[in-house]
Amino acid sequence: MKKTLILSGIVCVLFLLSSCYSVKPTSREILDGAWYIVEISGSTVVPPAKQDLPVISFDAKTGKVSGNSGCNRIMGQYNMNAKKNIIKLESRTRMICPDMRTEENIQNILKRVKTYMPLSNGQVILFNDRQIVLCNEMNRPLIILRRKSSDTNILPALSGEWKITEITGAIIPVEMENKPSLFFDISKESIHVNAGCNAINAHFFTDPDDAYAISFSKMATTMKACPDMGLEKQVINALHETQSYNMSGKGDIIFYDKSEKLIMILTKK
Numbered sequence: 702m703k704k705t706l707i708l709s710g711i712v713c714v715l716f717l718l719s720s721c722y723s724v725k726p727t728s729r730e731i732l733d734g735a736w737y738i739v740e741i742s743g744s745t746v747v748p749p750a751k752q753d754l755p756v757i758s759f760d761a762k763t764g765k766v767s768g769n770s771g772c773n774r775i776m777g778q779y780n781m782n783a784k785k786n787i788i789k790l791e792s793r794t795r796m797i798c799p800d801m802r803t804e805e806n807i808q809n810i811l812k813r814v815k816t817y818m819p820l821s822n823g824q825v826i827l828f829n830d831r832q833i834v835l836c837n838e839m840n841r842p843l844i845i846l847r848r849k850s851s852d853t854n855i856l857p858a859l860s861g862e863w864k865i866t867e868i869t870g871a872i873i874p875v876e877m878e879n880k881p882s883l884f885f886d887i888s889k890e891s892i893h894v895n896a897g898c899n900a901i902n903a904h905f906f907t908d909p910d911d912a913y914a915i916s917f918s919k920m921a922t923t924m925k926a927c928p929d930m931g932l933e934k935q936v937i938n939a940l941h942e943t944q945s946y947n948m949s950g951k952g953d954i955i956f957y958d959k960s961e962k963l964i965m966i967l968t969k970k
Contacts, residue, residue: 729761729764729780729781731817731833733759733761734759734848735848736757736758736846736847736848737754737755737756737849738757738844739832739846739847739949739950740844742806742842745949748800748948748949748955749799749800750913750947750955750957750961751947752772752799754948755769755770755807756849757775759779765777765778765779766779766788770803770808771799771807772798772799773796773804773808774793774794775790775792775793775811776793777789777790777792778791781817786813787814787817788811788812789812790808790811790812799961813837814835814836814843815840816835816840818833818834818836818842832845832847832848833845833846845950855912855947858954859887859946860887861969861970862969863884863967863969864880864881864967865880865936866966869935871935879897879898880897881897881936882895882970883967885905890904890905890906892917896922896932896933896936897933898925898928898929899923899924899925900922900923901922901936901937901940902920903917903919903940904917914945916943917943920940920941939956942958943957943958943964944958945957949966952969953967954966
């Protein structure tokens with residue numbers, strides 16, 4: 702009986718995550734304000750180096766929509782009681798952007814939005830009440846939005862321990878023992894890294910004139926002979942090469958090198 706209840710609970714949560722409630726839109730106020738676009742068709746949005754997440758803003762008084770799909774501007778209107786799509790895009794800029802795929806996906810998917818679903822602790826325990834899902838005619842999630850904070854400084858979010866989940870395009874195996882991790886001490890401007898076997902200590906530096914800039918120096922490491930020295934060298938090299946950082950739609954921290962290439966991904970422990 703206990704196993705049946707647990708299984709039923711899991712199935713219920715999975716159902717809620719894969720579909721939208723039948724919400725009858727009644728007011729434009731539910732979407733009023735600015736939102737980050739954090740997920741598109743099940744894929745987390747990872748912004749290019751030194752670029753914010755895509756943003757969409759809804760004005761409840763005028764019914765207007767504005768924002769950016771990465772670097773291009775989008776403008777239009779929205780109507781929560783529309784019989785077809787609730788968002789109508791009317792114009793956009795046409796610049797060549799670093800991530801044209803995300804740009805096109807956002808613009809195409811916004812045209813297909815039929816309804817919405819607020820996500821709250823009382824509905825889906827994995828989300829909070831600062832998120833909303835925009836859905837299609839099949840009540841399937843198209844885009845997840847997270848309320849945009851007035852504070853754009855993401856440095857405080859680095860505090861604490863992170864798993865190193867990807868280095869220079871290689872994903873760290875889930876089954877790996879002694880997975881590499883990194884601890885940020887914001888007050889001391891330092892990091893402590895478990896590279897798998899050896900420990901690394903270093904200082905980090907930011908730039909008050911560049912919110913995305915970060916670099917690491919004064920590195921000191923223990924010198925034990927480890928089974929996988931290759932991974933340890935990759936961690937050290939990636940830290941040496943890091944020149945900027947950003948946050949993905951799901952809250953992962955991304956490190957980039959001077960050519961703005963993604964070289965490391967951290968996931969909060």
